[in-house]
Amino acid sequence: MATFSWKVERLPRLGVGLSGEFDIAAKGIDACWMKERYPELIHFYEYGADLERGLDDGVRRWAAAGLPVTYHFLDINLEERVDLDHHWLTQTKELAAEINASWLCGDAGRWHFGLRERGHGMLMPPILCRESALETAESIVRIESETGMVCLPENPPAVIYLGDLHILDYFALVAEQADCGVLLDCAHLAIFQQTRNLPPLAALDNFPLDRVVEMHVAGGAHAEVDGYAYIEDSHSPEPLPATWEILEYAVPRAKNLKAIVFECERNAPEETLEIFARLNSIFPAKVELKAESAQ
Amino acid sequence: MSHHTLQKLVVRMLFDEEFVEEVYAAPDRTLARLDLTEAEQRQLLSIDRRAWRHDTLRRRRTLRTLVEEFKVSTTIILAETRSLASLEGFFSSQFFHRSVQERASMGLAFAEFLLDGCRQGMWKAPQIPDVVRLEAAIAECRRTLAREGNYEAGETPATISDRARVKLAPGYDVAGFQANVIETIQRVEQYLFELSLMPAMALCDDAPRLSGLPEADQQKKVYLLFGPGAAGISITNLEKSDFLVLYETKREVEIKSLLSRFETARVRARRAQDIIAEWLENGALMIV
Numbered sequence: 130m131a132t133f134s135w136k137v138e139r140l141p142r143l144g145v146g147l148s149g150e151f152d153i154a155a156k157g158i159d160a161c162w163m164k165e166r167y168p169e170l171i172h173f174y175e176y177g178a179d180l181e182r183g184l185d186d187g188v189r190r191w192a193a194a195g196l197p198v199t200y201h202f203l204d205i206n207l208e209e210r211v212d213l214d215h216h217w218l219t220q221t222k223e224l225a226a227e228i229n230a231s232w233l234c235g236d237a238g239r240w241h242f243g244l245r246e247r248g249h250g251m252l253m254p255p256i257l258c259r260e261s262a263l264e265t266a267e268s269i270v271r272i273e274s275e276t277g278m279v280c281l282p283e284n285p286p287a288v289i290y291l292g293d294l295h296i297l298d299y300f301a302l303v304a305e306q307a308d309c310g311v312l313l314d315c316a317h318l319a320i321f322q323q324t325r326n327l328p329p330l331a332a333l334d335n336f337p338l339d340r341v342v343e344m345h346v347a348g349g350a351h352a353e354v355d356g357y358a359y360i361e362d363s364h365s366p367e368p369l370p371a372t373w374e375i376l377e378y379a380v381p382r383a384k385n386l387k388a389i390v391f392e393c394e395r396n397a398p399e400e401t402l403e404i405f406a407r408l409n410s411i412f413p414a415k416v417e418l419k420a421e422s423a424q
Numbered sequence: 425m426s427h428h429t430l431q432k433l434v435v436r437m438l439f440d441e442e443f444v445e446e447v448y449a450a451p452d453r454t455l456a457r458l459d460l461t462e463a464e465q466r467q468l469l470s471i472d473r474r475a476w477r478h479d480t481l482r483r484r485r486t487l488r489t490l491v492e493e494f495k496v497s498t499t500i501i502l503a504e505t506r507s508l509a510s511l512e513g514f515f516s517s518q519f520f521h522r523s524v525q526e527r528a529s530m531g532l533a534f535a536e537f538l539l540d541g542c543r544q545g546m547w548k549a550p551q552i553p554d555v556v557r558l559e560a561a562i563a564e565c566r567r568t569l570a571r572e573g574n575y576e577a578g579e580t581p582a583t584i585s586d587r588a589r590v591k592l593a594p595g596y597d598v599a600g601f602q603a604n605v606i607e608t609i610q611r612v613e614q615y616l617f618e619l620s621l622m623p624a625m626a627l628c629d630d631a632p633r634l635s636g637l638p639e640a641d642q643q644k645k646v647y648l649l650f651g652p653g654a655a656g657i658s659i660t661n662l663e664k665s666d667f668l669v670l671y672e673t674k675r676e677v678e679i680k681s682l683l684s685r686f687e688t689a690r691v692r693a694r695r696a697q698d699i700i701a702e703w704l705e706n707g708a709l710m711i712v
Binding site: 208209211239242243244246247248249251253255256258260261264288289291292293352354355356357359 | 426427428430431432434435438463464467468471472474475476477478479480482486489490492493523524527528529530531567
C-alpha cells in the first residue's frame with residue numbers, strides 16, 4: 130500500500146477553487162463563467178456529485194477545457210462498511226475519471242440513513258468514537274485501493290455530535306489508520322467547537338496538520354430554535370470570524386496543503402470576489418521562489 | 425453497542441419529537457432494547473433537547489419525497505382527512521421506526537403505514553387500499569430494478585427443459601386490483617394537474633376539489649403486470665390466465681411444478697406452457 134508521503138507528493142497544487150453541484154449554473158454560480166471572468170481568482174472546480182444525478186454540462190465543459198477538478202462525493206457513508214458496495218465504487222471511479230479528477234473527497238459520516246434511496250438523504254457526522262474511526266479508515270483504504278485515487282475524508286457539519294472524541298482526534302485517528310490525507314473544513318470545525326463550547330482553535334495543537342491536503346471555507350449563520358443557539362452551515366458569502374481564525378492558524382502549518390475551496394456556489398458572484406481574493410493572498414496558486422540576496 | 429445502533433437512534437430522534445420526549449422522560453424504558461452503555465446514555469441525554477428540532481422542515485422535505493411515489497393515495501387521504509398531520513404521523517409510527525432500525529426502505533414502510541391506516545379506519549375511502557397496493561408495487565419494482573439491474577432477455581432456445589426454473593425478472597411484478605383502480609388514478613392525476621396550474625388556488629373556497637372518484641368495484645377485478653418501461657415502471661393489463669401463471673413465478677419455480685399446478689384442465693395446462701414461453705420471450709420471465 131502506498132504511503133501518505135508517496136501519495137501526497139504526486140498530487141498537484143491546485144490553489145483556490147470554487148464548489149458546485151449538479152445543475153448549479155441554473156441556480157447559482159456557473160464555474161466556467163466565473164473562471165472566464167476572474168481567471169486569477171478561481172483555479173479549480175470541486176464538483177459535488179452523486180450517482181443518481183451524475184455529471185452535469187458545467188463540469189463537463191470545465192473538464193473539457195483541461196481545467197483541474199476534484200470529485201466531492203455526496204452519497205457514501207464512510208462510517209458504514211456495508212454501504213461501500215461494488216456498484217458505488219465502480220460508478221464513482223468512472224465519473225471521476227471522466228472529468229479527470231485530481232482526487233476524491235467528501236464528508237465522512239453518513240450521507241443517508243439506511244439504504245441509498247430517495248428520501249433517505251441526510252448528512253450526519255460520524256459517532257465520534259474509536260470503533261467508527263476504524264471503520265471509516267477501512268472504507269478509505271478500500272476506496273483508494275479500488276479506484277486508484279486519493280480519498281480525503283472531511284469533517285462534517287452538524288448541530289448534534291455524539292461520541293467521546295473531539296472531532297479532530299477522530300480524524301487524526303482515521304488518517305493514521307488509513308495512512309491518508311484529510312480535508313479540513315474550517316467552517317464545520319468552527320461549528321463543532323461552538324457545540325462543545327470550545328474556542329475555535331481547541332485541539333488543533335495536537336492535530337497532524339501535515340495530513341491536511343485540502344481545506345474548505347464557507348459562510349455560516351447564527352441561528353436558534355426555542356432559544357437554543359447553534360451555527361447553521363449556510364454557505365452564505367461571509368465566513369464567520371472563527372472560520373478565518375482556524376484557516377489562518379492551519380494554512381502555514383499544513384505543509385502538504387494543495388487546495389482551498391470557497392463553498393459559495395449559491396451566492397451572487399460579485400458577493401464572493403473579496404473572499405476569493407483574500408484566500409488567494411493566503412494561499413497562492415503558484416509558489417513563488419524568492420532569490421536569496423547576494424552575500 | 426455499536427456506533428451503527430447509535431446512528432439509527434439519532435435518525436429516529438431527529439424525525440420524531442414525541443420520541444425525543446419519551447427518551448428524555450424515561451430513558452431506561454425507552455432505550456432498554458438498544459443496549460446503550462451508561463456513558464453513551466449520559467452523552468445522549470446531555471444534548472439540549474431543543475437541538476433535536478433544529479431542522480423544522482425535515483419531515484416536510486422527506487414527506488415530499490414519499491408523496492412523489494404515493495401521490496394518488498396521499499391525495500385521496502388528504503382530501504378525506506384535510507390534515508397534514510395524518511401523513512406526518514408516519515414519522516412517529518412503528519413503521520418508520522422499524523424501517524430505520526432494520527435499515528429498510530422508508531418508501532415501502534410508508535406504504536405499510538398507509539395500508540395500516542385503512543385497517544385502523546384512519547381513512548375510509550374504499551378506493552385507498554388498492555391504490556396504495558398499486559403504488560407500492562411500482563415502488564417495489566423500481567427498487568428491485570435499481571438493486572438488481574435490468575434483465576436483458578437473450579434469444580429463447582428452441583426447447584427448454586421442464587426441469588428449468590423460472591421467475592419474474594427484476595423490476596417485474598403482477599397483482600390483481602378492484603376493477604376501477606386505473607380510472608381512480610386517472611381522476612386523481614387530472615385533479616393534481618389542474619391544481620398544478622396554480623397551486624395557491626388550493627387556498628380558495630371555490631378551488632377545484634377531489635370529487636367523483638369511480639366507485640371501488642370489488643366484484644370485478646383487473647389484473648396488471650408491472651415492468652420496466654421507457655420512463656420508469658410501466659403497467660400492462662393481463663388476462664386472468666396470464667396473471668395466475670405469472671403470480672406463481674413471483675418466487676423461483678420449476679416449470680414442471682408450475683405446469684402441474686394448472687393440469688386439472690388440459691386446455692389450461694397447454695395454455696400455461698404458451699404463457700410461460702411468451703413471457704420468457706419478451707423478458708418478463710427469466711430462467712434462473
